[in-house]
Amino acid sequence: MPSQMIARNSQAHVVATMARPAPQAMGETVELMGAVMPFARNAEIYGENEPAEYLYKVVSGAVRTYRVLNDGRRQIGAFYLPGDVFGIEVGEQHTFSAESIVDSKVMLIKRSSLLALASRSADVARQLWTMAATELQRAQDHTMLLIKTAQERVAGFLLEMAKRTPRANAVELPMSRQDIADYLGLTIETVSRTLTQLENSAAIEVPTSRRIVLRNQAVLSRLNG
Amino acid sequence: MPSQMIARNSQAHVVATMARPAPQAMGETVELMGAVMPFARNAEIYGENEPAEYLYKVVSGAVRTYRVLNDGRRQIGAFYLPGDVFGIEVGEQHTFSAESIVDSKVMLIKRSSLLALASRSADVARQLWTMAATELQRAQDHTMLLIKTAQERVAGFLLEMAKRTPRANAVELPMSRQDIADYLGLTIETVSRTLTQLENSAAIEVPTSRRIVLRNQAVLSRLNG
DNA sequence: CGTGCAGTTGAGCAAATTCAACGCTTGTGG
DNA sequence: CCACAAGCGTTGAATTTGCTCAACTGCACG
Numbered sequence: 297m298p299s300q301m302i303a304r305n306s307q308a309h310v311v312a313t314m315a316r317p318a319p320q321a322m323g324e325t326v327e328l329m330g331a332v333m334p335f336a337r338n339a340e341i342y343g344e345n346e347p348a349e350y351l352y353k354v355v356s357g358a359v360r361t362y363r364v365l366n367d368g369r370r371q372i373g374a375f376y377l378p379g380d381v382f383g384i385e386v387g388e389q390h391t392f393s394a395e396s397i398v399d400s401k402v403m404l405i406k407r408s409s410l411l412a413l414a415s416r417s418a419d420v421a422r423q424l425w426t427m428a429a430t431e432l433q434r435a436q437d438h439t440m441l442l443i444k445t446a447q448e449r450v451a452g453f454l455l456e457m458a459k460r461t462p463r464a465n466a467v468e469l470p471m472s473r474q475d476i477a478d479y480l481g482l483t484i485e486t487v488s489r490t491l492t493q494l495e496n497s498a499a500i501e502v503p504t505s506r507r508i509v510l511r512n513q514a515v516l517s518r519l520n521g
Numbered sequence: 522m523p524s525q526m527i528a529r530n531s532q533a534h535v536v537a538t539m540a541r542p543a544p545q546a547m548g549e550t551v552e553l554m555g556a557v558m559p560f561a562r563n564a565e566i567y568g569e570n571e572p573a574e575y576l577y578k579v580v581s582g583a584v585r586t587y588r589v590l591n592d593g594r595r596q597i598g599a600f601y602l603p604g605d606v607f608g609i610e611v612g613e614q615h616t617f618s619a620e621s622i623v624d625s626k627v628m629l630i631k632r633s634s635l636l637a638l639a640s641r642s643a644d645v646a647r648q649l650w651t652m653a654a655t656e657l658q659r660a661q662d663h664t665m666l667l668i669k670t671a672q673e674r675v676a677g678f679l680l681e682m683a684k685r686t687p688r689a690n691a692v693e694l695p696m697s698r699q700d701i702a703d704y705l706g707l708t709i710e711t712v713s714r715t716l717t718q719l720e721n722s723a724a725i726e727v728p729t730s731r732r733i734v735l736r737n738q739a740v741l742s743r744l745n746g
Numbered sequence: 747c748g749t750g751c752a753g754t755t756g757a758g759c760a761a762a763t764t765c766a767a768c769g770c771t772t773g774t775g776g
Numbered sequence: 777c778c779a780c781a782a783g784c785g786t787t788g789a790a791t792t793t794g795c796t797c798a799a800c801t802g803c804a805c806g
Binding site: 371 | 664
């Protein structure tokens, strides 16, 4: 168990979120019971096999979840951006580890409270169900990514990130090339080379390494398989 | 919508499953409301994007779920063996297609009835939750498989199948090499070569192409990463 | 002004795919 | 009963893709 666990409670402070008139958006009900906590860049939020005491929602920043194979290879399960919920588990333990990618604020919701609430409120239960569904969908889409070529994976990744950055055809990447590589099951070099390739074929523009402009989304979609 | 849908109801016959004293095993409650239907080898059970009207439980035989990319590549999402539940969806539509691998019997449970029942029974709701969890777990483990080398994927697949065939250190594979390849994100040739390799290194024995004896599970586990 | 980190690029290599041929089994029709 | 076609699986050779190892660049920070 990481020392992070101790810091968590001491740093937590309750947020007085106002109840809203239309509580239909996911997590709306849930926000009433959250406490926001800051995490520094690369800080562990929870570890694999730890008891799943909380459920988390990104307020600001970005989070990655991952597993490490016994020989050190790391597989990133997902990236979470503001508004995303992560750490939802059906069992009693976390099956991935979670770390902040950049300095982040994360809302913690006690799992026990939520489950108790869900047993009384059909709406909360439905929200929990939806969150689990979203995770399942994400995992399945991720699987589809991993059977593709390097070009298709990178193109797919960029499109996925773009879809999550509404009304912008440029993507600000909070994560490193290594993170992207471990998400896509490629090496850092292959990711780098593929981005260069895409830039040369005028599909994207890379003004800075963390900022990617999607010049030709149609080409990317075609590459995406 | 496939013509299968019509055949389904006409062929269905209600099974008078006896209520058991200890309804703690998953699907026990649910079995009361099932109708068993036979599917011939390679028959479609449901198609991607069809409304998810039913939830399914394998009674005998074997089932595969899959998606096809626009260029024809097929990714198998999972294999389901007797006792396994599949087709559980959180949205309103199926996100994979499902086919019987061999002649199979499948129990169909009406989704609407089940959801109605779940809203009244906490136990049924928990069962639904557990099924979704199992799917999520499966998808995540599948993801971990796909970042590995060919040897590791095949070894992992064999161990997975063995784990699902209790008290037997031999595996009877209902699926073809092509199915295995599409599950592991490899080509049929690579699967075949890898099995030969494993056989030459005395880790397994392949008396017939569909039967695999695990000679040295420790070696396989080490290969599994 | 170095030092360190993140990212890019290059050359050679290893792993998996592609293309092709062949073997075995099964089922069908003469 | 045999001949033969079809399907499935295996094996081989050449090719391609992505990986490994290495060098180098740009940038931020002390």
